[in-house]
Amino acid sequence: MPAGKPNNRNSRERNNSDRSNDRGDREDRGDKRGGAGKGGAKRPRKPKVDPFKTGELEVTDYHDAKMLRRFVSDTGRILPRRRTGVNAKNQRRLALTIKRARMIALLPFTDKLIRK
Numbered sequence: 001m002p003a004g005k006p007n008n009r010n011s012r013e014r015n016n017s018d019r020s021n022d023r024g025d026r027e028d029r030g031d032k033r034g035g036a037g038k039g040g041a042k043r044p045r046k047p048k049v050d051p052f053k054t055g056e057l058e059v060t061d062y063h064d065a066k067m068l069r070r071f072v073s074d075t076g077r078i079l080p081r082r083r084t085g086v087n088a089k090n091q092r093r094l095a096l097t098i099k100r101a102r103m104i105a106l107l108p109f110t111d112k113l114i115r116k
Contacts, residue, residue, distance in 0.1 A: 048085020052094075059093040062100040065107055072098060076110040 051057045057067055071079050071086070071094055078098055081091045101107040 050087050052090040062097045
């Protein structure tokens with residue numbers, strides 16, 4: 001037997017049980033997965049509606065910086081589809097429109113850099 005490996009099964013079982021005890025209760029750590037707690041039903045999320053599909057907004061209007069700011073984060077990054085609710089086709093067109101607006105300086109590439 002190699003010198004570093006345990007010889008009996010009890011040592012492995014003890015290690016597994018130690019790991020389960022180290023995890024603790026999720027309530028103590030503050031479970032980040034959300035929900036209504038242990039065993040409770042999750043509240044359904046409100047479905048996001050694509051504003052371009054409903055005709056509320058036009059994707060190719062890169063001059064409308066106020067509209068494009070809705071889809072850009074505070075740091076200047078383009079927000080993902082899961083956050084905005086835009087479908088895949090319009091997300092690609094929106095990214096292109098934002099990049100065009102950046103090139104003609106209607107939108108900043110990044111937020112102001114603040115050094116301490």
